[in-house]
Amino acid sequence: MEIQSRILSFFIYLCSLLPFWALYLLSDILYYVLYYIVGYRREVVFKNLKKSFPEKSSDDLKRIEKLFYRSLGDMIVENIKMASISAKESKKRLTILNERVLLDYLEKGQPVIMVTGHYSNWELGIHALSLLSPYPSLIVYKPLSNKVFGAAYNKIRSRFGAVMVPMKQTLRKIHHYRNRAHTSVFLADQTPMKSESKHFITFLNQPTLMYLGIEKIAKKLNYPIIYSHIDRVKRGYYTCEFTVLVDNPSEYSENEITDLHSSFLEQLIQKKPELWLWSHKRWKHKPHA
Template identity: 50%
Template sequence: MIKKGLTSLAIFFLYLLSLLPFWFLYLIADFLYLILFYIAGYRRAVVQENLRNSFPEKTEDERKIIEKKYFHYLADLFVETIKAISMTEKQVKRRMYLLNEEVVQHYFEQNRSIVAVVGHYGNWEWGALRTSFLTNHRRIIIYKPLHDKASDELYKKVRSKFGVTLVTMKATLRKMVEYRNELSISVFASDQTPVREEAHFFTPFLNQPTAVFLGIEKIATLFNSVVIFADIRRVKRGYYQCTFVPLIEEPKQTAEYQITEAHVQYLEKVIREEPPYWLWSHRRWKFKPE
């Protein structure tokens, strides 16, 4: 009972915090950056190792600049994720601008469903919210449940509040078969880390052999869904824009691993162009191929 009460209190506090104006939340983010970077040193060793392995061609000073910018962004991302709890449709559309949503409509007019690939880059949580207003066809977000049940429930509630369908990674195939007679856009993360037992395919990514899930390729091929990349870029503090980039139009005509390598390589291109806005504190390279 105590644990449940504390959880409810924490969620209520986060909701109240989300009601604060953006300018005040970014003041909190500035303070949070100081704590994360200078006081707590939150995963700085992980970030430094990831940057060193990913960009051996850069100088130590260049990597330090990326590291500092990353922690500024991470603090902003933290308060922006909280703000998502109470964001309105108008706020979502204004702060996550779609440059070419007609690409999605074009494939729907051809009676084609879509697999949209994103990375943990920019603000993918706001991107998930923006998907809610993209079309009247079914919108599906594939997600990996959090270990903490209370946090997972909160994330599910926020992500689905405007009408998207949430599907866990393990239930993806079953649900996609269930929805196979409907036009849909399904959003998958390109850079989730599989557990060792499921790491069946490695491909070069940021200068390192990297384990990649093959689910995107399998689903796209099975249902012949067009594969596009949702390229989310940070325009300025609190504002993002998304460009839909077609990667594969005829999945059934591709070679094995072609789809997987296409979306992994595109994400690397995005990261190399603006490195600070990827999730560098994530332990992406937990293990190497044998």
């Protein structure tokens, strides 16, 4: 597996050396291939959009659908570029608007839990956070079934020092860093296994089983929770804004924190729906009758 991963990493690195204009040309081609030729998860995407926005016309849904596939193509090539992009260029491409919100906690020695979603280009945020400060960034992720691709991808993500943490090792790794200021980053819209959660909320007009890991860890450790909102300004350029959602998790009732960060993400999606990962099978689980 290691040899295969190295070969894949080398191929990705070679592709990443292409200038941005060439990569975006490739993205335009990818859009037509994914949308018109392959039809990559088009049924899933349109079904998700239609259920999430029942008030929108078919024309509006089609427009969002096409914008999503264009955004998906851009995200793919931008993530390839992460394999060789310089620190200077990375900071130029994603600007953190209010870094003091996070740094004020870390400089006092306070560990922080950061929440984001499969929204805009969340992967670029890994480089941005790693380059922001010398404090460790723990990136919690769900391992891919393809271990070769997963290993190559994690190598790219950790280029500037990010610590990649498989979901099952989350609490152990955070405990290891308990005496050091650090940031633990979670994707709030992960789909949990049915055995992991029984908490359903109405999210984008649909009953949605929620991932409770963020809330459980935050309340156990009483670490503040900051939402990282990555927005697309124009092609190839993003901003990141930090918002303190919870300062003292121990003061919140059961499921209140989960509902809070889910509502925050939902509002972002409603403003710019094309930036969310609609091909993600988010509604696999249904509540009991």
